[in-house]
Amino acid sequence: MRSTPRTEAFPAHTPAAAQIFTTVLSHGPLTRSDMAGRAGLSAAAVTKAVRPLIEAGYLVEEAGDEARPALGRPANSVRVDGGRALFIGVKVTGDEIIAVLTDLCCRIRVARHVPLRAREPQPVLTAVADLVQELLAEADGFGVQVQGIGVAVSGDVDRAAGEVRLSPFLDWHDLPLAELVEMTTGLPVTVDNDVRALTVAEQWFGAGVGLSDFAVVTVGAGIGCGLVVHGKVVSGAHGVAGEIGHVVIDPTGPLCHCGNRGCAEAIAADPAIVTAVREATGRPVADAAQAVELARRGDPGAREVYARAGDAIGRAIATVANLMGPERVIISGEGLAAYDLFAGQIRDAFAASAFGTAARCDLLTRPLPFDEWARGAAATAIQSFIGGPPHGTG
């Protein structure tokens, strides 16, 4: 066992300083006056907040210092030094664990995948701890300290409490995951719902940069949604939000694991598609890959199942657009592998169901492999590091 690593405090002592750093992280390099304009702060406040961040090496002046005017504030740009700190992001799916080592700019330096042999908390925790140790060893090679770990799982996750309240795929209930991972790694741990974590990464570094209102919709084993409203990820007053998978599309449709009928997830998630293709074709289709193959070969029953799934996804996205009015919806998830089979239906159903100007919302497809989801987990760790101390460090 390695000795417990030592983490340091991030020198942003006010919410404004953390906000300025985040702005540079997403939009940098920026001049101080750019930062002031974007953050709605005075130039003096920005200069004061930036100084300790530069002194500690988290921000660096861009080249051109020599040209600094003799009087007045320096006009050159400031950027984040990505190499100043490292983070680990872990995504646990029902089949494997994906872990990445990222820098402070959330660029992936190392990625590791291991199959999940059992879904009970103890073997998963052991596998996570082993992966983290591997990545900490890699981090030694960079000579930079890992400052935190993010762990993302699907389901109802209470980030503030560090608990997984319910993860149906893993069959976890009320698991104090942050505390458990902190105990085995000695590092601050942030746990979050996997789609929300992916949404943080999209907001800071992806297709959501610069947007105050957008959604990430993921299709695959389940159907999930991360929402950003007024520039912040929506978590819900009681921890549940973005449950687009349980928008009811057809009240006479297939039974959903939530107890209702015809939820989007019961029509358009991979397991629902596989079941429906089996029923429609009478063939022993084992998984989504086989279902896709059958549909691509032109089987009319399989094609009809994908058409229905696309219609359900498009209607569910329209419901989000009608309620929230996002500027953009980013469609992703492993289900994009079948996108050619239902893209038309998604767009048609969205156009038919979006109300008024909500239809102007931009639908963007964006393949984000599981490495990117693990990167999302790392983004939540970066967020905790920048924004203040995480919930009860171990």
Add this chain to the structure above:
Amino acid sequence: MRSTPRTEAFPAHTPAAAQIFTTVLSHGPLTRSDMAGRAGLSAAAVTKAVRPLIEAGYLVEEAGDEARPALGRPANSVRVDGGRALFIGVKVTGDEIIAVLTDLCCRIRVARHVPLRAREPQPVLTAVADLVQELLAEADGFGVQVQGIGVAVSGDVDRAAGEVRLSPFLDWHDLPLAELVEMTTGLPVTVDNDVRALTVAEQWFGAGVGLSDFAVVTVGAGIGCGLVVHGKVVSGAHGVAGEIGHVVIDPTGPLCHCGNRGCAEAIAADPAIVTAVREATGRPVADAAQAVELARRGDPGAREVYARAGDAIGRAIATVANLMGPERVIISGEGLAAYDLFAGQIRDAFAASAFGTAARCDLLTRPLPFDEWARGAAATAIQSFIGGPPHGTG
């Protein structure tokens, strides 16, 4: 015609000062240290922001000034002087115009209703101008200046542009309403969607005070929804948001004016209920009051229509809860007159359709007569006055 009134500039020169004033408006009286804590600002910043507001008479020190400590900041509380300024709020329904004169704390001082004789923009504008002149005459009696007018109408309203893009009930399209009312009154005008305006009033002065995430759902001639997320009313990137009336409940249900089938509004709004009761009972029911009466007398067909409407409303509210995770949903609107007929179905359908902890959301019914909607319009005028100059004053 009266001479053009003169308005004054509100002495909050930064977003932080406007925020502090709003906090005192909703939560006052507050000490300066309370304000600093709630706003996340330093005591010095609060003292600096409060001083010009006290000097101009918008904030006043509570009694007890004599006890002020000889050294240090005064510890006594500060409150808004409601009588310092007056505002006019106007709500236009399909049948009448309701206008209220309120003080700066949005307390109604005078209310006026006039029937709407024609829905074309010109006669409505004339009637609004007449009502505003009446209320300006009343304001003279208070010896206080009216600082702004808010006008609320249903439909797709672009507050920033001051335009009604589409109001189906009034059949208005792309009407520059703010500019037109400014021309006839000489006062700054804010126009907004009526449910959003009501939501502003609930957030600042009603059942939403202190909540960062809540929804107002109104049932009646239509089904509307105002959403507050992260402490701010959601307007949508393209102006549409909160369209709970177009959550599809039953894709085989009645045709909706939006072109889809089985929208909540096509099942549970008053016109849909009247039509369905006529079909179910064969009786020539003329309006919602007669439909309610028939159901209260125990007619099984009419009762079944209300049960279906309650089920649709409950499912639509659950969709909002599953996506946004609000702390509370405030149910209001003239449809509450029938609440005894579908309250049970609303709660049952909500409980069955809410996912996980989203079911913990508090459902609160709150009768808000049209005077309160007009008050919501006044609240948007107060908001514009506090927060900065409105879109192009006339």
